[in-house]
Amino acid sequence: MVGDLLDDRYQVESRLGTGGMSAVWRARDRVLERAVAVKVLAGAQATARGARQRIQAEARAAAGLWHPHVTSVYDYGEHTDAAGRQVSYVVMELLPGQTLSQRLAAGPLPPAAAMRTCAQVAEALAAAHDRKLVHRDIKPSNVMLTPAGVKVVDFGIATTVGRPELEADGRLLGTAAYLAPERLAAGTVLPASDVYALGLLLYRTLTNELPWSAETPTQMLTAHVYVDPAPLPDIEGVSPEVHRLLDRCLARDPADRPDATDVATTLHGLADDAERREKQAAQSASVSPVSAPTTPSSPPGRRRRIPNAVLIPVLIVTAGTVSLLLPQLIPADGRSGGVATRDGVTPPNAAFDVSATEAPAPRQTSAGPAPVSRPSRTVTASAGPAEPTARAGSTAGPGSRTSPSAEQPTGPPSAAPTPTSPKPGTYIRALGGVVTVLCTGDQARVVDVAPAPGYRLKNYNPGPVNEIQVVLLSAGNRSEIKARCDDGTPLPKIKESRQ
Known part of the structure; x- marks a missing residue:
């Protein structure tokens, strides 16, 4: 898809993300000379009649809905790819953030x-x-x-x-x-x-x-x-x-x-x-120091345990x-x-x-999860920004005890290590530990690796490289962390498997 010219107007430059039914690409509008986002049906959906009708309906619905908190839709079209397939796409505003x-x-x-x-x-x-x-x-x-x-x-x-x-x-x-x-x-x-x-x-x-x-x-x-x-x-x-x-x-x-x-x-x-x-x-804290607040315990609630959960x-x-x-x-x-x-x-x-492409952030028990044998799986993980300094009561950073994102593998709270010192870059968390990655353009560099308890680090190339690869091993598990950079943003991929 990279390099394709859609309708002699939209030059596809790089992939921004992929979902179950579509992919979103960064492209250049050669007529208006601006960067745009192009959503294209992917996989088996690319040529399915129902999916093509749905993406056209999406374009019409969003285009008719102007609001400062709704993404603007600029255009809709159909493109014949190199394989001769007719592919539908929607052109939207490219959002920073x-x-x-x-x-x-x-x-x-x-x-x-x-x-x-x-x-x-x-x-x-x-x-x-x-x-x-x-x-x-x-x-x-x-x-x-x-x-x-x-x-x-x-x-x-x-x-x-x-x-x-x-x-x-x-x-x-x-x-x-x-x-x-x-x-x-x-x-x-x-x-x-x-x-x-x-x-x-x-x-x-x-x-x-x-x-x-x-x-x-x-x-x-x-x-x-x-x-x-x-x-x-x-x-x-x-x-x-x-x-x-x-x-x-x-x-x-x-x-x-x-x-x-x-x-x-x-x-x-x-x-x-x-x-x-x-x-x-904040004003009161600047006048007189206060101790870090204790974490309140959750009150007894109405929650009933789901059968067989x-x-x-x-x-x-x-x-x-x-x-x-x-x-x-x-x-x-x-x-x-x-x-x-x-x-x-x-x-x-x-x-x-x-x-189920977006799983829930699971509620954690105080005792932590029981060990479980997991099959090999590959997941695309989201990465959070690194904190330059540690703060009392902070919930950000790799040492956090709060529930991690649903898009990342999770483990017992004790398995989340804290890097030895604050590092610039982006934290990528896996079961085997935390890797700090710094992007310079499209080049990735490993700044720090903090293995989880029981894990050890294999040899790796710290970069700068097009894609970093860090492997963390325990007695029975393997965490493989890869990441490439797109316009200064890490795009991580994590594979958890049994050895």
């Missing part, structure tokens, strides 16, 4: 920032809902954090209010971790489903966790329908009003949820209050969607049968294809 998912790799956001971020997402959703458009896939990887504020991206499965939730072929589209319970009832599309996902997004930005202990898409879907979410833990700077708003957003009955406009207004006000408290605390941090890895089957459609009251995987014994009546 990082996704919320990438930011959460460094830990939860400060309360004011978390509330402001979600308030801006709510504004974007309110604008979409005013046009009778429902996004249906709000999650951290679809929220961009830019210098100008939040941008909501990927209207790939958006549709209009009142349409059937199921596709013509019986599929339900969405991400399992953020799927509203009423969507599993296979009814009609509702704006309240976006508000439910927004509530989970707020919980995630404040805690870097989701309010259930679930490790598979099946358990996630079961949780949405049958398991009460764990209450938001006590967090310094988060008022009771935030707890009440979250409870309303996560109400099982969509009629009990606020609309996106109400959420935006409430969160902006709460963010203002939190910012004032943070400034007052194993409370260990895991990473769900797929190349696209996970096919799930329901033994029967779940009615709106949520009292019907549970969820079964394709190899389950209950004969299904309806198929649901639910994306």
Whole structure:
């Protein structure tokens, strides 16, 4: 794809990212002389008629929705590639910054920032809902954090209010971790489903966790329908009003949820209050030193353990969607049968294809996870920015005890080493340890390696090179960390396997 010229106008320069159904490329608009992002259908989806219709519908939906917190769409076209295939693409604004998912790799956001971020997402959703458009896939990887504020991206499965939730072929589209319970009832599309996902997004930005202990898409879907979410833990700077708003957003009955406009207004006000408290605390700290705050323990909550859920941090890895089957459609009251995987014994009546490319940030137990034998897997990991200095009470950096990002392999809290000294660069965390990588243009250099307890470092080339490779070994496990650089940003890939 690199070097292709689309419609004699868009010169493809480099890959920005890949999902289950599409890839996003950096390109140059030779007519207007500007950098743009080009989303192209990938793999088997590239020539599928339904997928091509969907990406065209996405372009029309987003192009008709102008809002400062929605990514602008410039163009749509079809290109014949070198193999003679007709490939559909969408041209969008190229956004500086990082996704919320990438930011959460460094830990939860400060309360004011978390509330402001979600308030801006709510504004974007309110604008979409005013046009009778429902996004249906709000999650951290679809929220961009830019210098100008939040941008909501990927209207790939958006549709209009009142349409059937199921596709013509019986599929339900969405991400399992953020799927509203009423969507599993296979009814009609509702704006309240976006508000439910927004509530989970707020919980995630404040805690870097989701309010259930679930490790598979099946358990996630079961949780949405049958398991009460764990209450938001006590967090310094988060008022009771935030707890009440979250409870309303996560109400099982969509009629009990606020609309996106109400959420935006409430969160902006709460963010203002939190910012004032943070400034007052900073001023007080500059006058007299205070001790580092203790981490509050989570209050006893309403959470019920999901049947058969194993409370260990895991990473769900797929190349696209996970096919799930329901033994029967779940009615709106949520009292019907549970969820079964394709190899389950209950004969299904309806198929649901639910994306699991963004796994939940698992809740951690105080005792840490039990050892588990894992098959070999390859994952694309997000990297968080390195902190130049350590701070008391900080949640960022490789020594953090908070839940790590869902896009990275996770292990026991004791397995997260702290580098011997602060280093410039970007931390890449694996089960075997933490590698600090510094990018200079497209060249990568290893600045520091901190093996986890029980792991040792094999020989490696520190660079600068086009792609670094670091291997960390224990008695029975192997962590292989690779990373290349794109315009100064590390693009890591981690492979965890048994020896």
